[in-house]
Amino acid sequence: MAVWQRVASEEELQPDTPFATRIGEAQLAIIRLADGIFAVNDVCSHEYALLSEGFCEDGKLECPLHQACFDIRTGQALSAPATTAIATYPVKCENGDVFVMI
Template sequence: MSFVKACALADVPDEGALAVEIDDTPVAVVRIGQEVFALHDVCSHAEVALSEGEVYDHTIECWLHGSCFDLRSGKPTNPPATQPVSTYRVKIEGDDVYVSLKES
């Protein structure tokens, strides 16, 4: 499995998200304490950047219509979204975050 450096861990705000692009794919890198997640950075409902939304309780909320997605599975936890977003494998090496675009 090939991992690509996405960003420095210090660039990802705690309880927040950072938008990155890997091989022309928009990815939201999200950190909650020591846990780091990566998911497709496009809401499955309204096609806006999820990385601009609020992060809480292992979910990210789309800022436009309020759909929330579980950071671990990508599944929507409330409407209006009904389709999941892709989640990606993450590994931390030193001070950097690496992401594999193969869905986890």
């Protein structure tokens, strides 16, 4: 069952700078955007690569290997070579800490 798990402190998260973390088997990228903090699966849906090592801008995360682009808010694959979405997770902030529901 999914539970809230602490992944970072709010002050660790700089705009457009993905923060990579692991919860059990899951690899997550936590990203601060202008309208909030978001969590996505960090692994590209095309071939294995960590999206947190890629370029981040305008609410989009770009795979460092082959430049597939994902929407950070919805997980949707926006450009080839990826065609499938990445998972997104609910995020909440409490007393300066960031929690992800996973």
